[in-house]
Amino acid sequence: MAELVLFNKPFQVLSQFTDDGASGGELPRATLADYLRIPGIxxxxxxxxxxxxxxxxxSEGSLQHRIASPSLKMPKTYWVQVEGDITKEALKHLATGVQLKDGLTRPAKAARIPAPAVWPRVPPVRHRETVPTSWIELTITEGKNRQVRRMTAAVGFPTLRLIRYRIGDWTLEGLDSGAHRTITVNLPAPAKSPRRRSAAGARPRRNRKS
Structure with missing residues (x-):
């Protein structure tokens, strides 16, 4: 068993507890320490x-690895507000794979959705009367740097607002911006080590009595 904290990170908050990039004369950026007072996580x-x-x-290393490891391909779902009236062709392109500078993205799930009932962003997304916007739901199983933003830009619909709704089985459901809750999860049992075999791959023979 391990404790897992689900946190709804607000816009312009670092995903760490200190601002390592702050220098003299610059105001420090908001960090997780401004919202969470749970030691050791x-x-x-x-x-x-x-x-x-x-x-x-x-605070559990094996759980952290299970969630964050790229090799385990845990799906992540995003709600994305894009600039423009997104087309079926663009959605198909997102789903089948987009060529980025660091390679072709894996197949994804992409669908247009109604504007979700979410909290207002501070500051708000820029609004232009002559340019419509669309919302899409995009599920990916990899984590290239700024991948979702680069994918939508590559198909001609730049991202205006990006909200991660789901990671694996966990979602934002019931969490306001800046809020968190703690749950207990079961950890998978460690894999059993295989029995040793002889160099030839066979079971070692027992010595017979003479």
Whole structure:
């Protein structure tokens, strides 16, 4: 058993407890320490400074690895407000794979959705009367740097607002911006080590009595 903290990270908050980039004369940016007072926890993965939504934190190393490891391909779902009236062709492109500078993205799930009932962003997204916006739901199983933003830009619909709604089985449901809750999760049992075999791969023979 391990404790897992589900935190709804606000816009322009670092996914760490200190602002390592702050220098003399600059105001420090908001960090997790401004919202969480739980000792010994650390983020399982990250969420960009200008993105919002679900961030998971734990003090259990094996759980952190299970969530954050790219090799385990835990799905992550995002609600994305994009500039423009997104097309079926763009959604298909997002789903089948987008060529980025660091390679082709894996197949994803992409669908247009109604504007979700979410908290207002502070500061608000820029609004232009002559340019419509769309909301999409995008589920990916990898974590390239700023991947979702680069994917939507590559298909011609730049991201205006990015909210991570789900990681694996955990969602933002019931969490306001800046709020958190703690749950208990079961850890998978450690894998059993295989029995040793002889160099030839066979079971060693027992000595027979003479």
């Amino acid at each position: 650390y983020p399982a993965g990250r969420l960009d400074y200008d993105s919002e939504g679900l961030l998971l934190l734990t």
